[in-house]
Amino acid sequence: MRETQSSSIADVAELTGLSQDTLRWYEREGILPRVGRSASGHRRYSERERDLVLMLAALRDTGMTTEMMKEFVALLGEGAASHGRRVALLERARERLAAKRAEIERASTALELKIGHYEELIAAGLDCDGAPVAEEVRTLQTARE
Amino acid sequence: MRETQSSSIADVAELTGLSQDTLRWYEREGILPRVGRSASGHRRYSERERDLVLMLAALRDTGMTTEMMKEFVALLGEGAASHGRRVALLERARERLAAKRAEIERASTALELKIGHYEELIAAGLDCDGAPVAEEVRTLQTARE
């Protein structure tokens, strides 16, 4: 039986949804360890390497920074003893996410208030200073572009 | 009675939480219309201008882009007839926010799964391939740094 097939960068890009440029850039930045090359110097991804890229794509999609991804890959190299530190890293990512969520919720509330404010003004036929709005202006108010 | 006091850029920065550099940059980019100047060329913000900056700071905090802020200020100049278009702009901001929220929720779910995965492995005393982990390694697993 032949060894597990290796894939080209195009295959891995397709598989993971990362662009070829991104794959090359991850390698240059040391986020992804150097991938094997064919005789002609083209990247050939082994199954292990493919799986690693898939995991990195998943971590990226959790909003992790590339710096954290790099740390995570380093921990993978340390085996099972680093499980605790991996969890800690993931929890840092969770905290980042929680902060972003809080930020969004806050912004959302503020925005709804502001939208409500304008809708009230329009409904009441008033301008921002509380003065009534002329009829011919009111017909313009529902225009959206 | 004297006219309402004008403020220095330092005051307005303090009031709005925007940096002096940001205030100057908003003006340069045309997000904020040119502010009045004193005889010596220093910015003097009138009450109206202060309120406008406060509003911009609030819009910024809703995650609006500076481009949208610029549009919004332009609509302010058109008076009550632009209320509808202002609402439309705010609704665009709302959609951006909704998209970001969806993104975060998705990321959050993925992250919880991943954290759960590692916690299970540690609890079960297994490494990623399902092989048992040696006792002396297990004591390292709870280490977080």
Add this chain to the structure above:
DNA sequence: TCTTGACCTGGAGTCCACTCCAGGGTTTAG
């Protein structure tokens, strides 16, 4: 008078995560 401090302008630099490009090699189909 000298210094300090607040402010001015225009331009350059920063961060992040890519993305694009020039210039070159190799492999495959016709």
Add this chain to the structure above:
DNA sequence: CTAAACCCTGGAGTGGACTCCAGGTCAAGA
């Protein structure tokens, strides 16, 4: 033999929203 695909490297460019800086003006205080 040649053209088209595919890939390589190192370096430069992008976008958004600032942030920093050099070099200069101006007013008030010791």
